[in-house]
Amino acid sequence: MRPPLVPKEDVLNELTKVFRESGLEGATLTRISRATGLGKASLYHHFPGGKQEMALAVVKRSNLQLQEKVIGPLQGDGEPTARIRQMMRNLDKYYGSGKESCLLGVLTVTGSRGLFHEHIKVGFATWIKSLASVLVEAGLPKKLATTRAENAIFSIEGALVVCRGLGNVASFRRLLRELSADLLREVEDPI
Amino acid sequence: MRPPLVPKEDVLNELTKVFRESGLEGATLTRISRATGLGKASLYHHFPGGKQEMALAVVKRSNLQLQEKVIGPLQGDGEPTARIRQMMRNLDKYYGSGKESCLLGVLTVTGSRGLFHEHIKVGFATWIKSLASVLVEAGLPKKLATTRAENAIFSIEGALVVCRGLGNVASFRRLLRELSADLLREVEDPI
DNA sequence: GTCTATACACCGATAGAC
DNA sequence: GTCTATCGGTGTATAGAC
Numbered sequence: 207m208r209p210p211l212v213p214k215e216d217v218l219n220e221l222t223k224v225f226r227e228s229g230l231e232g233a234t235l236t237r238i239s240r241a242t243g244l245g246k247a248s249l250y251h252h253f254p255g256g257k258q259e260m261a262l263a264v265v266k267r268s269n270l271q272l273q274e275k276v277i278g279p280l281q282g283d284g285e286p287t288a289r290i291r292q293m294m295r296n297l298d299k300y301y302g303s304g305k306e307s308c309l310l311g312v313l314t315v316t317g318s319r320g321l322f323h324e325h326i327k328v329g330f331a332t333w334i335k336s337l338a339s340v341l342v343e344a345g346l347p348k349k350l351a352t353t354r355a356e357n358a359i360f361s362i363e364g365a366l367v368v369c370r371g372l373g374n375v376a377s378f379r380r381l382l383r384e385l386s387a388d389l390l391r392e393v394e395d396p397i
Numbered sequence: 398m399r400p401p402l403v404p405k406e407d408v409l410n411e412l413t414k415v416f417r418e419s420g421l422e423g424a425t426l427t428r429i430s431r432a433t434g435l436g437k438a439s440l441y442h443h444f445p446g447g448k449q450e451m452a453l454a455v456v457k458r459s460n461l462q463l464q465e466k467v468i469g470p471l472q473g474d475g476e477p478t479a480r481i482r483q484m485m486r487n488l489d490k491y492y493g494s495g496k497e498s499c500l501l502g503v504l505t506v507t508g509s510r511g512l513f514h515e516h517i518k519v520g521f522a523t524w525i526k527s528l529a530s531v532l533v534e535a536g537l538p539k540k541l542a543t544t545r546a547e548n549a550i551f552s553i554e555g556a557l558v559v560c561r562g563l564g565n566v567a568s569f570r571r572l573l574r575e576l577s578a579d580l581l582r583e584v585e586d587p588i
Numbered sequence: 589g590t591c592t593a594t595a596c597a598c599c600g601a602t603a604g605a606c
Numbered sequence: 607g608t609c610t611a612t613c614g615g616t617g618t619a620t621a622g623a624c
């Protein structure tokens with residue numbers, strides 16, 4: 207059998223939107239039904255485990271996309287500076303230039319503790335680790351690379367929250383630009 | 398009349414805990430009732446507007462506390478460096494060294510848009526503005542001061558989310574320490 | 589001011605026809 | 607695979623006794 211996966215992919219896209227905008231408790235089956243165009247019973251046909259299974263599927267796919275679109279570019283073979291810039295461009299696109307929120311962040315705040323915790327943990331951790339690896343490769347000492355990578359993820363995630371709170375999305379793109387330049391500062395310095 | 402405000406203050410403390418931990422939609426009247434020890438009907442005696450009024454009261458008080466405990470120290474008359482360090486100490490305490498979350502951040506993510514938006518906006522904005530003022534006072538050009546202040550708040554808010562997601566709270570205190578040192582870097586440099 | 593009891597809407601989830 | 611109809615449970619909110 208060769209599977210028609212495409213329609214399910216569309217459903218997951220809409221599910222992701224709803225969970226990102228509304229959080230776990232705010233994402234009611236009624237809203238999900240409206241967003242997907244599927245009745246509640248149809249949703250249970252695709253996800254017998256109900257809302258929990260829907261959220262889990264969305265989180266797993268989100269981590270795959272993080273791997274593809276954000277971490278992947280970091281592990282290419284170009285210059286470290288270029289790879290980091292590429293990651294920032296992809297982030298800008300993925301987060302709608304600051305207008306969209308981060309699923310992992312939203313579920314960290316609204317998710318019933320324990321259900322998705324492991325996936326959230328893995329997602330954030332591998333992201334930080336991959337960024338730190340690039341910084342090490344570029345010549346930074348490991349400890350400094352790790353803290354810089356952590357701080358970068360902190361500020362990106364925080365910017366998504368605060369910019370939304372402020373209704374000012376411009377600062378998100380400014381942050382991405384600055385990070386592109388600052389993450390490797392004092393590395394090219396000769397002797 | 399001289400008001401016995403104290404018991405209401407206790408109720409607000411418990412309300413704040415519940416909203417910080419559960420978000421707006423997760424904070425059910427049942428949980429609030431358990432946390433405060435008051436029956437639902439009693440809650441409506443104190444807050445006739447229901448859950449919305451409770452959340453609004455909590456947000457307003459949160460902004461007052463932000464003013465007292467975080468922004469206040471910034472406007473003292475000591476050295477800028479010392480004032481910033483004091484703010485970081487108070488933040489560390491207020492956020493339980495990273496174990497607690499930020500009410501403004503949580504409501505930004507879970508709050509039905511528009512209800513608290515103005516209060517959230519004002520809270521974040523005055524915080525950033527006050528921090529930037531100190532940096533200007535310390536000698537930084539205004540534009541640089543503003544972006545540094547924004548970035549600091551971004552990373553603090555993001556750290557509260559990501560550290561919770563990672564289950565690793567140590568990085569939050571590390572961040573506060575680094576910010577204390579880095580916010581004013583290259584300022585004391587003579588000529 | 590606090591309680592018990594209750595109203596009514598909406599939630600997640602299922603049954604069963606098509 | 608999708609639908610309508612419906613279930614039991616829980617959500618917010620009120621009534622009214624004490």
